[in-house]
Amino acid sequence: EPEVTQTPSHQVTQMGQEVILRCVPISNHLYFYWYRQILGQKVEFLVSFYNNEISEKSEIFDDQFSVERPDGSNFTLKIRSTKLEDSAMYFCASSRGLAGSEQYFGPGTRLTVT
Amino acid sequence: AQSVTQLGSHVSVSEGALVLLRCNYSSSVPPYLFWYVQYPNQGLQLLLKYTSAATLVKGINGFEAEFKKSETSFHLTKPSAHMSDAAEYFCAVSVDAGNQFYFGTGTSLTVIP
Numbered sequence: 001e002p003e004v005t006q007t008p009s010h011q012v013t014q015m016g017q018e019v020i021l022r023c024v025p026i027s028n029h030l031y032f033y034w035y036r037q038i039l040g041q042k043v044e045f046l047v048s049f050y051n052n053e054i055s056e057k058s059e060i061f062d063d064q065f066s067v068e069r070p071d072g073s074n075f076t077l078k079i080r081s082t083k084l085e086d087s088a089m090y091f092c093a094s095s096r097g098l099a100g101s102e103q104y105f106g107p108g109t110r111l112t113v114t
Numbered sequence: 115a116q117s118v119t120q121l122g123s124h125v126s127v128s129e130g131a132l133v134l135l136r137c138n139y140s141s142s143v144p145p146y147l148f149w150y151v152q153y154p155n156q157g158l159q160l161l162l163k164y165t166s167a168a169t170l171v172k173g174i175n176g177f178e179a180e181f182k183k184s185e186t187s188f189h190l191t192k193p194s195a196h197m198s199d200a201a202e203y204f205c206a207v208s209v210d211a212g213n214q215f216y217f218g219t220g221t222s223l224t225v226i227p
Contacts, residue, residue: 004157031212043158043204045214056214091157097212100146100165105158 002026004106006092012112013082021077021109023092029104031097032075034067036060036088037108043091049075050097082113116141118205120218128226133192135221137179137205140186145207147188148215149179152202161203164188175199200225 005024013019025032034046047057049067066078075094079086089110093103121136139145146165150158162173169181175198179190188205202222206215 033214035215035217042219043206043215043217045216048212048214050212055212058214095212099211100163100208101211102148102160102163103215104160105150107157 004092004094004104006090006106006109008109009107010110010112012114015084015113016081019079019082019111021079021090021092021111023075023077023106024073025075025092025094026104027073029094029096031055031095031103032067032069033093033095033103034077035091035093035105037091038088046077046090079111082111084113087111087113116145116207116209116216118207118216118218120203120205120221122221123219124222124224126224126226127195129197130194133177133190133195133199133223135190135203135205135223137188137190137218138186139188139205139207141207141209143209145209147179147181148206148208149173149177149188149190150204150206152204152220154201158204161190195223195225197225197227199223 007022032049037043047061048055064080089108091108092106095103117140119138148163149161162171164181172178177192204220205218
């Protein structure tokens with residue numbers, strides 16, 4: 001069964017450093033998403049991506065964040081200058097984008113900013 | 115705007131007992147509703163979804179949920195809890211193709227042997 005994969009599983013970085021989180025969505029999906037989950041809190045939407053551009057973003061997704069689909073398979077989230085409060089689990093998801101279609105989530109990348 | 119409220123951040127049941135996890139939604143348009151399960155250190159796995167077909171939806175692992183428009187609810191149930199059901203459960207709503215999911219705060223289910 002096809003699945004969403006994410007690398008790395010755990011990333012430790014120092015405050016102010018740039019990080020890139022990588023995802024490989026399911027191949028025939030059209031919509032790609034990033035969510036984050038701060039420890040003990042709910043899953044929060046960051047951004048969705050369709051047809052090579054951002055289709056929605058939340059207020060969390062400020063200028064420090066960017067997304068890219070550099071080739072036909074990868075989908076990346078870049079945090080330009082990490083802050084302590086960026087420490088969270090980051091989930092990538094993808095969907096067919098049809099009405100009512102579920103989103104398939106990857107296993108997540110745990111980002112720890114020290 | 116859309117939102118989801120999950121009453122009860124922690125629920126404990128005995129093995130073999132009924133599981134009931136509550137979810138109420140707010141949506142200005144007919145919603146699509148989902149239940150996801152998250153096991154420790156894993157991603158979110160879809161349990162079931164409501165997409166305006168049958169109001170009683172059956173999912174994996176013996177779970178089901180009933181969409182009640184009059185109560186704006188989509189509670190998750192399972193007749194008999196199993197130890198392996200211990201996990202975090204999230205209710206989510208979306209309203210259009212490709213749109214973001216709005217998640218509830220989650221309910222942690224503990225199953226007591």
